[in-house]
Amino acid sequence: MFWEKEIETISSSDLKKLQLIKLHHTIEKAKKSDYYKKILKKTKISTLKDIESLPFTSKQDLRDHFPYGLLAEDLTESVRLHSSSGTTGNPTVVFHTKEDIELWADLVARCMYMTGVRKHDVFQNTMGYGLFTGGLGFHYGAEKLGMLTIPVGPGNSKRQIWFMQQFSTTAVHILPSYAIHLYSSFQELSLDPKKDTRLKTAFIGAEPHTNALRVQIENLYGIKAYNSYGLSEMCGPGVAFECPQQNGMHIWEDHFYVEIIDPKTGQILPDGEEGELVLTTLKRSAMPLIRYRTRDLTRIINEPCLCGRTHRRIERIKGRSDDMLIINGVNIFPMQIEQTVMQFPGVGNNYRIEILKENHMDRINVLIEVHEEIFNGTLSKLDQLKNQIIEALKSECGVTPKVKLVEPESLPINEGKAVRVFDMRRNEEE
């Protein structure tokens, strides 16, 4: 039941010893980069707590020292780069040595093994391959675990279903919204995934989703769906993952040193309090990061887990600390809006949320493409859906939105980890 029992069930005191050794190593390594050379010059770490004297590293620091400022190894040692698309300024680029890639694959294999998949499973990866880490991260992990891996990539639902049936796929890596969409394709083909496939496990992540949506996916497909957390700056998927208890994600503390801070003051918060997740890599070679502000808001669960793993858990990500919107004086996370809209069956990925100013008042516009999944031919059903979404957003966010139903193909197509909340007020002010 463990990929690596010794490390997964390590005692707290042994973990701390290991972390201190690795932290020394990481700091020595980081000092080789142009960026950390100056910052870490006089750093002396004798206990883990001493890390608190070091400055945070932000996404902006990565952008400002693009492309090689944080590279701690000779570029010839790097075998791959991943990059997050930047809408403004430089993208963030992360380099990997051969060893980094191997450690990452091992970490993802550990995550998947934890959920019960084994060598004899057939794994279908519906995530995007490329600069985005979701596709390749899981691909290497699945191969490391020894599963037959089918790199289908995203989209083309008929082909996805064909592969699932032809090769008896048992595990998938899938966007939660796409899982809902794919189910309607099964229905169109008069197929029932419960009877007509061998699926038993789904790894879902890369976009916000509620527990209710997870349960919906589990019921539609008759499977177990596990939440996955990662970010390209740390490696990609594999940073934290749900165990069979499905109650929080174990964050792998032999790879990452974990802190939770108050995003406004930078103050460290005790376990259990909600704040911004800050991570320090403990094993990375090409690009070690120290006290990296993930901007993800969560909470540490430090109670022992029934699965026997000693690494602490983090809660489902609540939002991004720097994404918070203030709409007519109310604090709202885009994720709250997205999760609320996505829970309506058939809406799937086909929506766009705009925040704009009208007569000096902020307003939320939700644009939803009307596809066959939500259209039964009657006006009243559409009106009903529209009102349900307005009501749901009103109770979730305290703001009454305007819901517009639009024709298919009228919204821009999103791929991979998509941004669907657009704050147009910023543009108007400029």
Added chain:
Amino acid sequence: MADHLSIFLENKPGKLEKVTHVLADANINIHFISVASLGEFGVIKTIVDKPDIAHKALKEHHFTVSQKKILIAAIDDRPGNLHELLALFSENDINIEDCYGFPIKEQGKVGIVIEADAYPKIETVLASHHIHCIDLNEIT
């Protein structure tokens, strides 16, 4: 029985014309067409001679279409008749989603289009009251 095609449309100039254009290009004959709208969006309902082909053509042009079975009941064109028909449905607990009429000249009758879910039941009720349901080819 016949088929109803319902098409979702945004309420913008030229939208209806786009639908009729697609149907004309696919050589589809439109028997009836109605538009219902709720401010920014609406639904077009149409009865055509080749519903399957029309459905496919509209889908290819990225319209959202729903195809549903309907009944066309032929009743005498006299006062109170439609009321009797509708009363019949409510007595039998039949929920009607959409209903409208058109004259059938040669027979002195009115065709009442009925869109609902409980078809076998409706057909039984109509038959037991000697109300005739017509085919599309009887009126075209």
